[in-house]
Amino acid sequence: MSNNREKLIEVKNVKQYFKVGGGVVKAIDDVTFDIYKGETFGLVGESGSGKSTTGRTIIRLYDATAGEVLFDGENVHGKKSKADLKKFNRKMQMIFQDPYASLNPRMTVADIIAEGIDIHGLAKNKEDRMRRVYELLETVGLNREHASRYPHEFSGGQRQRIGIARALAVEPEFIIADEPISALDVSIQAQVVNLLKKLQKEKGLTYLFIAHDLSMVKYISDRIGVMYHGKIVELATSEELYEHPIHPYTKSLLSAIPLPDPDYERNRKRIVYDPSQHNYGGEEPVMREIRPGHFVLCSEAEYKRYKELYQ
Helix, strand or coil: CCCCCCEEEEEEEEEEEEEECCEEEEEEEEEEEEEECCCEEEEECCCCCCHHHHHHHHCCCCCCCEEEEEECCEECCCCCCHHHHHHHHHHEEEECCCCCCCCCCCCCHHHHHHHHHHHCCCCCCHHHHHHHHHHHHHHCCCCHHHHHCCHHHCCHHHHHHHHHHHHHCCCCCEEEEECCCCCCCHHHHHHHHHHHHHHHHHHCCEEEEEECCHHHHHHHCCEEEEEECCEEEEEEEHHHHHHCCCCHHHHHHHHCCCCCCHHHHHHCCCCCCCHHHCCCCCCCCEEEEEECCEEEEECHHHHHHHHHHHC
16 A cells, blocks of 8 residues: 555544543553555454444544544544534444444434435435435435335345445545444345445545454455554555464464365364463564564564564
């Protein structure tokens, strides 16, 4: 990914700490990465790694404890007028994990999709509003007859399409897809991912795609950041990460991906990640470039070893 491409999102040393009981949970601990215009940046890790919190902090559902998030060069956090927030909310949208919980069961599909259109005053009149709703339904592979129905009448895959139509309604530049396929049947997952890819191509969208399933992330992402315990431990292009995983945690995630090959599956050895294998000796590990565009969180000693092994 060349650096002369335009940055849309810049996440700089972001920390997100939550007070729990008498202690503090470091959900995100000093995370830094950029997302370029028109790309899909994948963020992967197991439950509790901080990936969803990162997405929610970028879109301002949480205020960052420290650090900053820039959207098109403008700071997302800090004091903003209602007009500024409204403008920002239109440019950045989110598709949620659970298509059952994220749609209001008392609203018709037309009203769910048109919510953003109404808030931002994008329709000239009622006819224009319905025209936009019908267009959006067709864009996501549904039809206009669905507009008058309620969420409970749809399957999980169809509900997620309604969620995507709602996100697209305000013509955003950037969409955070927070585990958008994990609640769906495997046969439907590929359809939703293909739809997201198609929409990106047609509308020039930029995505942050959050998931715990590395195989699907590889398919949709240009670059991938791997998260563990609130930190990004490895960052590279999708292909590079799969061909040359360096951090032991990334290797453990990759070893868990099943393949449609019975012989391979019989002999597949799952790598279990043990964080105690890093002997930092009091040194704070930092992100270092091991191969061009391929960064790993490591100590000075590990850096030297990785450079020798992976050159």
